[in-house]
Amino acid sequence: MTLVLAGCSGAQSTFDTAGVEAESVLSLFWVMLAGSTAIWLFVVGLSIYATKANPEAHSEKAGVRLIIWGGCVFPVVTLSALLVFGLGMMPEFRRAADGPTIAVSGERFWWRIHYEVEGEPGVVRSLPRNGVESANELVLPVGRRTELLLGSPDVIHSFWVPSIAGKTDAIPGRVNRLVLEPTREGVYNGVCAEFCGEAHAQMGLRVIVLSETDYAVRVAAEAAPAALLDHPGRALFSANGCNACHTVRGTGDDGHKVGPDLTHLAARRTLAAGVLPMTPENIGRFIASTDHVKPGVEMPVFDTLSEDDVASIADWLGRLK
Ligand code: CUA
Numbered sequence: 001m002t003l004v005l006a007g008c009s010g011a012q013s014t015f016d017t018a019g020v021e022a023e024s025v026l027s028l029f030w031v032m033l034a035g036s037t038a039i040w041l042f043v044v045g046l047s048i049y050a051t052k053a054n055p056e057a058h059s060e061k062a063g064v065r066l067i068i069w070g071g072c073v074f075p076v077v078t079l080s081a082l083l084v085f086g087l088g089m090m091p092e093f094r095r096a097a098d099g100p101t102i103a104v105s106g107e108r109f110w111w112r113i114h115y116e117v118e119g120e121p122g123v124v125r126s127l128p129r130n131g132v133e134s135a136n137e138l139v140l141p142v143g144r145r146t147e148l149l150l151g152s153p154d155v156i157h158s159f160w161v162p163s164i165a166g167k168t169d170a171i172p173g174r175v176n177r178l179v180l181e182p183t184r185e186g187v188y189n190g191v192c193a194e195f196c197g198e199a200h201a202q203m204g205l206r207v208i209v210l211s212e213t214d215y216a217v218r219v220a221a222e223a224a225p226a227a228l229l230d231h232p233g234r235a236l237f238s239a240n241g242c243n244a245c246h247t248v249r250g251t252g253d254d255g256h257k258v259g260p261d262l263t264h265l266a267a268r269r270t271l272a273a274g275v276l277p278m279t280p281e282n283i284g285r286f287i288a289s290t291d292h293v294k295p296g297v298e299m300p301v302f303d304t305l306s307e308d309d310v311a312s313i314a315d316w317l318g319r320l321k
Contacts, residue, residue, distance in 0.1 A: 011163065011186075011187060011188050011189045012162055012163065012188065012189035012190075012191070013162055013163060014026060014029075014162045014163070016163055017163055017164075017183075018163045018164055018182055018183055018184040018186060018188060018209065019161075019163060019164030019165050019180060019181055019182050019183055020092065020165075020181040020183060021092075021093055021164070021165035021166060021179075021180070021181070022162065022163055022164050022165055022166070023183070024089045024092060024093070025165075025166055028085070028086060028089065031082075031085065032082070035078070035082070039078075093179070095145065095179070096145070097145040097146060097147035097179050098144060098145050099140075099141055099144030099145050099146040099147070100115065100116065100141070100144070100146050100147075100215075100219075101117055101146070101147045101148075101149065102114065102115055102117065102131075102138070102146060102147070102148050102149070103117045103127040103128050103129070103131065103148075103149045103151070104138065104148050104149070104150050104151075104159060104170070105127055105150075105151050105152060105153065105170065106150070106151075106152040106156075106157025106158075106159065106170035106192060106196070106203075107152065107153060107154065107157075108154050108155065108196060108197055108199070108296075108298055109192070109196065109197065109198075109199035109200065109202060109203040109273060109294070109296065109297065109298075110135055110136050110203060110260055110272070110273040111135060111136050111138070111159075111203070111205050111273065112133070112135055112260070112261075113133070113134045113135060113136075113137070113138055114127070114128065114129055114130070114131035114132065114133055114134075115131050115132040115134070115139075115219045115222060115223075116131040116132055116219065116223075117129075117130055117131040117149070118130055118131070121149060121151075121175040126151065126175075127149055127150075127151040127175060128149070129257070132219060132222050132223040133247070133257070133261040133263075134222050134261060134263075134264070134268075135260035135261055135268075135273075136204070136205055136206065136260065136268060136270065136273045136274065137205070137206045137207075137208060137268045137269065137270075138190070138205060138206070138207045138208070139207075139208045139209075139210060139215055139218045139219065139222075140180060140182050140207060140208070140209050140210070140215070141182075141209075141210060141211070141212045141215035142182050142183070142184065142185050142209050142210065142211055142212070143181070143182070143183070143212075144181070144212065145179050145180070145181045146179065146180050146181070147177060147178075147179050148168075148177065148178045148179070148180060149175050149176075149177060150168055150169070150170040150171075150175065150176040150177070150178060151170055151171070151172070151174065151175050151176070152170040152171060152172045153172060154172060154196075155172065155196045155197065156169055156170065156171050156172070156194050156196065157169070157170040157192045157194055157196045157203070158170065158192060158193035158194035159178065159190065159192070159193075159205075160190060160191055160192070160193040161180070161188055161189070161190035161205065161207050162189075162190075162191075163188045163189075164180050164182055164188060164207065164209075165178065165179075165180050167193045169194060182207075182209040184209065185209045185210060185211065186208075186209055187206060187207070187208050187209075187269070188206070188207040188208075188209070189204065189205070189206065189207070189274070190204065190205035190206070190207050191203065191204060191205065192204075192205075197296060198295055198296025199294050199295060199296035199297055202272070202273060202274065202275050202294050202296075203273050203274075204270065204273050204274020204275070205273070205274065206268070206269050206270060206274065221264065221267070222263075222264055222267075224264075225249045225250025225263065226248050226249055226250040226251060226263045226264070226320050227250075227320070227321070228316070228319055228320065229250060229251060231312075231315070231316040231319070232312050232316075233312040233313045233314070233315050233316025233317065234248075234251060234316050236309050236312055236313050236316075237251075237253075237313050237316065237317075238251070238253055240302065240305060240309070240313070242313065244256065244258070245258035245259035245299070246258075246259045246260065246261070246262045247261045247262065247263065248261075248262050248263050248320065249261070249263040250263070259298075259299060262317060262320065263320065264320055264321060265278070265283075265317050265318075265320050266278060266317065266318050266319055266320045266321045267320075267321045271283060271286055272286055272290075272293060272294050272297070273294075275293060275294050276293065278318075279318065280311075280314045280315050280317070280318030280319075281314070283313075283314040283317050283318050284310045284311055284313075284314035287302050287305070287310050287313065287314060288301070288302060288303055288305070288307075288310050289301060289303070290302075
């Protein structure tokens, strides 16, 4: 029992809640569990009684009455009550956001994040991309209702941070809205909950809930250009075409916003959407063998680079806090 319950806590558990919506979902779960357990015990008890009881002891009329009350009236009343209870939670989820708006795009196989986006998604229903870009790590202010605009440029993904809220799909061609209201500071894990291709299971997300002040500091840091531009790795990064996909703001390399923005890569906790801890060694390992580290990843293997060049690029990227 202890072992089983130990699985119910942690950074990625619907039982270890840290958000208003997740708390409602959990209370709904407990009500349904308690109700279904009581009904199950009653029905099993009744079945055991039926096998022991003498059929002559009850009239046919009593049997018909049991079917009408137990088989029709009881389920209608119970399920209606459950429906009312469930619907009663909805207005809470629908309350307007009073915090920032953040655009989150599910990509194969990582999460693109834009803070401080301005304006509504247009008629073309594409996500605004005008804010401060980051990837795979979402920072939220505690106690505020943050609105996420969810979309995707390729296939359907599903955004799910079990400790904070229920899942919402990120669908190409439209924008779904999800309001997150974290109640506790901390680091939580999120996943992609819709099969989207080979590396679907390696499409992790870290959600970091900070105080409002720390949130503002963190977003301002994210908005700043990269430091340390006179490192030899920076020249190798451009010379070897890394900048064709990746942007490092401040270097003049736009990167066409194909892959994750690397401006503050080293400030993130993990590499390749939750696959590896963020260290220069792991960055090098990933560049030289993307297909081994994360099978199905869109980034090609750069095994033509010398070990020294990879180490130098990794060293530079590993310093971009
Ligand atoms: Cu993205 Cu599964």
